[in-house]
Amino acid sequence: MRAAIHPIYKETNVTCACGNIVETRATKENIKVEICSACHPFFTGKHKLVDTAGRIERFNTKYAKKAAK
Numbered sequence: 001m002r003a004a005i006h007p008i009y010k011e012t013n014v015t016c017a018c019g020n021i022v023e024t025r026a027t028k029e030n031i032k033v034e035i036c037s038a039c040h041p042f043f044t045g046k047h048k049l050v051d052t053a054g055r056i057e058r059f060n061t062k063y064a065k066k067a068a069k
Contacts (some may be wrong), residue, residue, distance in 0.1 A: 007027040014022040016036035037043045 002068065009025045009027060010029060012024060012026045012031060013027050014024060014026075014031045014033060014036075015024075016039060017032075017034050017041040019040040020036050024037070
């Protein structure tokens, strides 16, 4: 391997908007993210469905009738 072509990895903190701080190594220092595994709905199990203009309700009523037959 050639010398001086690889990036320098430094100890850094990844800070989430929820306040969670993860210590890791990266080429950048002090990375800030909006969402992490501690607050993401997929990992926490607190998934919320956002119903826009009643689309989910219309879907359920439309296909619930066909499935019941």
